Amino acid sequence: MSSFQQRKAIGDAHEQRVTHELKQRGWHVSPWGQGVMGEPVRLALHHTTSSLRWTPDLIAARERQVVMIDCKSRMTSQTSRRHAVERAAVTAHLQLVAWTQLPLYYVFDNLDLLTPHDALGYGQEGPRTTAGSGTPYLLVPATRALGFDDVFGPPAAGALQAVA
Numbered sequence: 001m002s003s004f005q006q007r008k009a010i011g012d013a014h015e016q017r018v019t020h021e022l023k024q025r026g027w028h029v030s031p032w033g034q035g036v037m038g039e040p041v042r043l044a045l046h047h048t049t050s051s052l053r054w055t056p057d058l059i060a061a062r063e064r065q066v067v068m069i070d071c072k073s074r075m076t077s078q079t080s081r082r083h084a085v086e087r088a089a090v091t092a093h094l095q096l097v098a099w100t101q102l103p104l105y106y107v108f109d110n111l112d113l114l115t116p117h118d119a120l121g122y123g124q125e126g127p128r129t130t131a132g133s134g135t136p137y138l139l140v141p142a143t144r145a146l147g148f149d150d151v152f153g154p155p156a157a158g159a160l161q162a163v164a
Helices: 003-024 039-046 087-100 116-122 148-152 157-163
Strands: 028-031 058-062 065-072 082-086 104-108 137-141
Touching (some): 003 028, 003 065, 003 148, 065 082, 065 087, 082 104, 082 116, 087 104
8 A cells, every 4th residue: 555545544534533523422524625526636736836735624514503624643743742734734724714714623633623723823833844745834732732522512422322
């Protein structure tokens, strides 16, 4: 399996987990972003500087509330306890939030949440990497993260019994 296929499989699993967690809390979730685009379109976008490259992975609604979600798998350092978000993604997401007037959350493997404003305000630029797009990352202390249940609510009582 190629490294892209491995990263995609890990990312897909994280998106499925986040979708499951949201549904347990009464949210309706739909895939969005590059995950629903055909391969030729996704590849062409990869070679542009368009903000569409950073379209969030999921869109969710509960009652009249709508949120956008960008799942971040393997983007937390276990040693420094900082979450990493590409600076270009943060810029694109700040524009998207302004345009749509909808909140956007980054959801990390441990279900920590950050907003683009959090990443910009609390993040420090990290070293450039050859992985991904090669753009600079903002490193945000995990202590600045929001709790999943605090934002999306606790799982419904029936969902807890189904897990037990």
